[in-house]
Amino acid sequence: MSSENAGPPPSAPLESKAPLPKPPSGFRTALRYTGIPVSWLDKRPKLPSRNWLIFLSVTSSLTGYYIYDRRQCKKIKQHYIDLVKHQSEELVDSLAWPRKVTVYGSKWPADEDYDQAIKYFRKYVKPILVAAAVDFEMISGKRHGDLAERVAEDIRKRRRYDLGIDEIPEIAKALPTYKPPAEAAQHKLDGGIVIIGRPTFKEFMAGLRKGWTDPLDKVDHEELLSLELENDGAFDEPEDPSDDPHSLSDPDTKSNTPFNARNSPVYSPLTQLRPPVSQPTTRKSSIPEALNAPPSFIPAVPPLLLVTFTNHIGLSQIPIMIWEWFNQRHKVRSGAEAGYRLVVKNSRPIIPPAISTEPQSIFADITTPALPVDGDLGDLDFDKDAEGWFKSSLEKIPADTEKTRKKYYEKLPERLATARALARGTREPTKEEVENPPPTEVELSAERMKKELRWRRDIAGWEMIKPSTNVVWDERFRDALRVFVDGDSDSSKDL
Structure with missing residues (x-):
């Protein structure tokens, strides 16, 4: 074949050009040089796993509910503060007494925090009273009955x-x-009395009646108790020295006749449960009988502000505690409404209980409390539902106290014998007694008191x-007690 017939050489196939990679942005380049893995930068967002969805849903719901509740608390509190703050802006004299209320709060049963x-x-x-420039004095009882004694003593002083x-001291009269x-x-009548919870209400009413009924003589309860206990035989000297376990000189006799508290003259089975009540010494009162008699009429008492209060205690009430922690707005509203009722000073006479129709003596309204009919106690039914949250073990308080008293009196003869033996030098103290000296007879007597x-x-x-x-009631309270109530206008209608 000739070279002339040869065609032109075939052209090389066109190469397909691949798209150039997109250069990374400055942000990704900067992050890549910080040591962050490149795979992290290329991740696409996706739905979390089922467990993560459950966790995020629960936590976000609880957090949102908590935030909503606390915002509502602030809103409610600020609403009532705005309603009363104008009273704090009023001009008064520099020596004028501000309106003052007395706050009573007793120990809740089974709670160590009184x-x-x-x-x-x-x-x-308190925030509502502070906004209205209302002063207050807080009085609490550390043990059950302390508040009643305080109220009764204040009334007797009055x-x-x-x-x-x-008489009022002259130095007090000289003050400006x-x-x-x-x-x-x-001024006290213009103030008021704040009662927190039903236990406080019961103690206050009991102290109120006791203060207006008991004689006015100043009584030293410790002295009366010492007179009652001095003749019960618990601290009598043993008649036979051989009854003292530490006075036996023969070690064989000591080992063969162990000390038994029941064989000791110091021990008395009747004093274990309760020391015998001795007849108190009759004392002539220095106050004339006409002045010492209970009055037939009680002057007006400052109006009462009854504030509902329930303190949940115990493992079985933990779910309720959790619910209350997420619903603080209900407590804020209740407390703010109570404070607002006190500030606006809208009160009414107390609703007395229905009185039983049983025949009573002519002095029954003074010497004994009236017997209310069950189911119709009027205002004395205040916050009665809170008693349903008391622990059932509280009913054992008298029995537990008697058991503790019995154990104490069972050990007292031996402790007393040890104290007397060491005081008289009839035996040497042991090593433990040297390091921790036992109480003396005087200290045991004070401890027992x-x-x-x-x-x-x-x-x-x-x-x-x-x-x-039931709450103590006296017919003399009917015209003396008043209770703060809500006004005609609803202050919470805008909330």
């Missing part, structure tokens, strides 16, 4: 001043803030506030 009622007042009611038995008794009494006072007051206090006990 100040819970006062803490409730500080958190939910009666003694009103009857002229005691002194006001005559009539003016001071009117304190324990008896505490045991008796605990039982009396529980009997006063237990659910089966």
